[in-house]
Amino acid sequence: MSISERKNRDKEIIKEKIVNTATELFSLYGYEHVSMRKIAEKIEYSPTTIYNYFKNKNELLFVLLKHGYKLFYHSLDTARKDNEKENFDRKLKEVFRAYIEFGLANKDYYKLMFMMNIDSDDSLMGCENEKAKAFSILMSLAGEGNKHHYFINSNEMLVSQIIWGQLHGITSLLISYQNFSWIPNEVLIGNYMESILIGLKK
Amino acid sequence: MSISERKNRDKEIIKEKIVNTATELFSLYGYEHVSMRKIAEKIEYSPTTIYNYFKNKNELLFVLLKHGYKLFYHSLDTARKDNEKENFDRKLKEVFRAYIEFGLANKDYYKLMFMMNIDSDDSLMGCENEKAKAFSILMSLAGEGNKHHYFINSNEMLVSQIIWGQLHGITSLLISYQNFSWIPNEVLIGNYMESILIGLKK
Amino acid sequence: MSISERKNRDKEIIKEKIVNTATELFSLYGYEHVSMRKIAEKIEYSPTTIYNYFKNKNELLFVLLKHGYKLFYHSLDTARKDNEKENFDRKLKEVFRAYIEFGLANKDYYKLMFMMNIDSDDSLMGCENEKAKAFSILMSLAGEGNKHHYFINSNEMLVSQIIWGQLHGITSLLISYQNFSWIPNEVLIGNYMESILIGLKK
Amino acid sequence: MSISERKNRDKEIIKEKIVNTATELFSLYGYEHVSMRKIAEKIEYSPTTIYNYFKNKNELLFVLLKHGYKLFYHSLDTARKDNEKENFDRKLKEVFRAYIEFGLANKDYYKLMFMMNIDSDDSLMGCENEKAKAFSILMSLAGEGNKHHYFINSNEMLVSQIIWGQLHGITSLLISYQNFSWIPNEVLIGNYMESILIGLKK
């Protein structure tokens, strides 16, 4: 590994450290309540240092969101691929589960990505592609279902929007209202997914 | 109307003006991004004046949320009562529609109440009752359905949580992503509700 | 009593109420920490009302100080007169005691009058006369002592300044440091006065 | 001097500048009347800068008082040590003089330390040790005097409290009432101290 390569790697490591810390803090206390100073303190660098890696707080958020969308896409994509050979019913279910579980396992990211409405800021438009890619998985599943005449409704767009709505609903509520007296997760989520499928299937 | 009555009314009018403006701005830019000064400017009073009506920014939020929850409860309750005599299917659907339409007609409130996770602050616990009351409508509908053996699932809590999740899903997405290429509202919402019902019915 | 007399009396009563409350609060929390609103609340009037009786906060302080100086003068004067016939030694001691006891019994006033250096404000110069009158008692005692060749030092001004310094010393410390581990008051004050007298007597 | 040493020194210089200015202003106008902004203006920095050196206004006061108590202790201690070999009479007098002269030479500090009753705030308890140390000098002198059977009174605590009261009396009055028609300082202070000594000596 050349010196410049090493340097690049070091740089990436620090960048990642910053992004991870920021993600954690943003989601824990909310974007507004986390100051650059607090991020810096946590990683034991000076606040100024962060500016050597990110133009400003907004860019940090941008990078972080992009990363989040990538992870999210990857989760759904993996679920789909891992069940490529299974029957469609099963595949669908596993992708649904992947969606919800991503949210619960990455509350930080899910909040920032889908619940805080943060990227309506003009400055963050760049993330849209990544987001679209993730949504496209749901779209393609709807398309695939249609080929099998699986859904009651043959409009792919409509089906995928319904699915998204339903998946987002339970995921975001479970994240927001952690102290609510929810039915145990496994039971709730299992039944919820079942309900979605029945509601859509022919 | 006596003088003191008129005065009281004037006071209420200003209070309402403040609450409305705050609601709008909070929902538009987020609670943290809206300063007392900005609210004051919009209503063309001095910042100090707001403090003559509300102890502090937090209390303003508190009052506002309480108001929102009341409106919300009222919307659902009206829908239920107006369809008391209808068959259960119809009644359910109308309450669902009332939920979603409340959100779309009162985006500001819906955001503040259900999407910004703002009232996890201890200081706002007083609102919880109003919120619980609203949720209890869904609960009682689930109970009513059970009496008729309407739902596939006889656990009222489970049913109402599934319903809430699904209603919240589409409502919050439509609010958050207004620029997304949604299927026309009437079509989308109609099909969405249909899908929910099928998914739950025996 | 005529109507206008009654009105005047009422007015005086309220004025006094304000002054008393202000005195108490000023001394308790410090002039700066007491807002007009707090005074008003305590007497259960609106803040505006105070302005019907006093031009502003400063004038309130002014009146209050004037009142304090009067009380103070009266205390010393009474002690002197009550002991007119006693031997000079005794008379002196009783006036000393009156000084210290006034301070301890009226910590509020004593602080405002002699410890907060408040009336160096130009606006309060009017009080000076009252203060001077009080000090003149010490002066005249020094003069009286000299006639009897009582003091080691025949300069009246010098003697009275020494006395004032000594009396003020213990009084202000006892007020300021109430939690200090003082010798019991009676013992301390008795010995203190003894010490002063011995130090001055021929 | 290394670079880091120089930096440290620079930092200390600014800190000192802030402390000095604050001391002057606090004593001149009172702690409450001096805003961070005013201090900043005087040293020609931005208000924010002060917060880079002191956590908040209270800490600034705290540091300042601690410094004052140290100076005060040092003054008395020096006077005592410088006169270790002298007879007790002389030593006592010189320490008395040191007390009074410290007050007159450091009016700002003396006011803040002993006249403004500022450190009864819980937040400032840390200063108490320094204050106690200063008072302990008077105590030890009283003890020393007792060994020689110097004082009329053998209770050390009592003697030291009397002394403190008397020293504080003249010091604080001279500071507070600078426009009063005092006997010339040297005369007044000389006689005052003489009077104290006579009053205490056997």
Place this chain on the structure above:
DNA sequence: TATGAATGAGTTTTCATTCAT
């Protein structure tokens, strides 16, 4: 590359005070 120093703009909030009634 990393950072100490500095700051302008902004925050919530409090207060003395005025004015019309």
Place this chain on the structure above:
DNA sequence: AATGAATGAAAACTCATTCAT
């Protein structure tokens, strides 16, 4: 005489950000 409504001025403090080194 009493007061509700309104405000300008100021307070302490925080933050994202820049700059020079």
